[in-house]
Amino acid sequence: MSYLDKALDLHFKNPFKKWSSKKYIYKQKTFVKILQRITIKKSQLDKKQVIISFENRGNPQASIIRGHCRGPVQEVKNKLQKWCEVVDVDEFCTSKLYYHCHFEMAKVKYNGKEINSALHCSSNDCGITIDCDINGAMNIFMLLEKMIQKER
Numbered sequence: 283m284s285y286l287d288k289a290l291d292l293h294f295k296n297p298f299k300k301w302s303s304k305k306y307i308y309k310q311k312t313f314v315k316i317l318q319r320i321t322i323k324k325s326q327l328d329k330k331q332v333i334i335s336f337e338n339r340g341n342p343q344a345s346i347i348r349g350h351c352r353g354p355v356q357e358v359k360n361k362l363q364k365w366c367e368v369v370d371v372d373e374f375c376t377s378k379l380y381y382h383c384h385f386e387m388a389k390v391k392y393n394g395k396e397i398n399s400a401l402h403c404s405s406n407d408c409g410i411t412i413d414c415d416i417n418g419a420m421n422i423f424m425l426l427e428k429m430i431q432k433e434r
């Protein structure tokens with residue numbers, strides 16, 4: 283029996299195996315789509331130079347994006363490292379300090395309720411209120427820029 287015949291034979295004898303391998307292929311295709319979007323590369327072999335900074339969370343099990351299921355963060359990170367350079371960035375610096383003046387930020391309260399998505403700078407000079415995701419992204423970007431400058 284040829285290798286192909288044997289493989290087909292296995293497929294028909296074990297429909298569950300067939301189903302799980304289909305699921306595996308679907309999962310891998312989804313990963314490729316995600317990696318293409320993050321790295322702006324066509325494939326792992328694309329020679330484009332890309333650096334991605336990854337926020338290092340203390341407890342990855344606890345990282346839940348508002349109302350959504352936790353995604354396979356570690357698996358995406360492992361694959362990402364094969365596609366491009368990945369730099370870890372500490373969470374504290376990115377979520378607690380205002381990217382512009384580096385003062386500590388506090389959560390905004392409205393009618394006595396804390397608003398999770400907005401942060402207010404504690405400095406009297408700027409007293410700005412900003413979306414926490416934008417602030418985090420700006421901090422990660424600046425930290426990455428500094429790291430690259432140090433390396434050169």
Ligand SMILES: [Zn+2]
Nearest residue numbers: 383403405408
């Ligand atoms: Zn400020």
